[in-house]
Amino acid sequence: MALLINRRFAALGPLLLDLLAPVVSFSLLHYLFGVPPAPALTAGAVVAGLRGAYRAVTERRIDALPLMMTVLLAVSVLLVFLTGDARLVLAKSAVTPIVGGLYGLVTNLFGRTVFYDVLTPFATKGDPALLARWESAWDTDRRFARRIRQLNILWGVGFVLGGTARIVLVYRLPLDVAVLAGLAPTVVMVGGLMLLTRLLWRPLEAVLRAGEPATATAPG
Template sequence: MTDASSTTAVPRGRALWESFAPLVVDAVLPMAAYYTLSKGFGMGTVAALGWSSALPAVRTVWGLVKDRRLNGLAALILVVNIVGLLLSTVSGDARLMLAKDSAVSSVVGLVVLVSAFGRRPLMTTGLKPWVVKGDPVRLAAWDRLSAGDARFRRTERTFSLVWGTALLAECVARVVGAYTLPVDTMVWLGNVILGVAIVAGMLVGGGLAADPMEKMVDAEVREGAGLAKGVETAAPTAYAGSAAQ
């Protein structure tokens, strides 16, 4: 029988990429597509924004089809994207299309904040691969802590609270920019604002939640290893005692 602990762990770099790769599709590629279509092919502002906004929607649908399971956060972003795109197309207002991205952040931010007080905070999906590193032993330690350690659960909620707040702050900044700055400026500046919010979420969330949770998982792994070693040591001793009798 194969021991779960012998399973090859996923490298941390790969776990990090799997957690944050969607940001490349949702931010970098749409920005590049917008400038390519508008500046390179002379497409209108609204049309360029519409086609570039379709990329994150396609990515979300593909993720749902590929994984064959409903991810609450991905589904939420997809719905907001579709509604915002339809409203923007009907109105023909490029600024509304830019503000739509802020609507995504605000709705997602609010849902993340609410989920922090529920059974499973939404941001745990992105945090867990980073902490467990694809290691079955660390995964088991995470599950034990999540099921019965009050401090671990509070820290898990804190991570979602930090990210929910960061997303709401990003929303306010982008809405103000969408209606006060030129459209071409906000196409790239909006992604800068998003990047700042992400960095802030990573730094603050890391200091308040991710790092402490990683240390708790480390301690749980060591404790589990110590208990297993104690059992292995005790078993031969008990056997020797019974044989002597």
């Protein structure tokens, strides 16, 4: 269980850090030390980017998501210093889930979906027997594959809508308010998607419980 939790945090870590680092740096640097908004927001984003670069160097591996986030960071920081618009740092944090959501929707048309790839290690927990049943169900069970694709669509649309709502709030509200209020769409979106996943989990749980007895719970 501890290993499973660690793997979940490892998967979500880059996104959470990218989302929260600018908020934390803004709150500390701007409110406590009077640092102007642009550098206060940018400092947190740079820290998040440097952490990703450090992991890539130490692990000698470059993953697609951290690479995309690093490129977005470099572009947004450059634009902040060219335009002076600190909101670009907050908007950048919304671009990643939008791109990820769109990519996930595209995978619904070709082969295995992103949701299937992300869910598999969490659902099967490294158990070879569970993994075999899980993979066999994808290939042979229409109800199973249809439910995976439904959830893939829900998460893809949710990420796109949540990121879009964040951008709207960032540019409609005063900056001091937008820094925290911009988190609301993400919190609501993730909470709603997790609830829907639990409600739609039964066909997937049935696959895990087939054959030898196995305990399966919705990913959370």
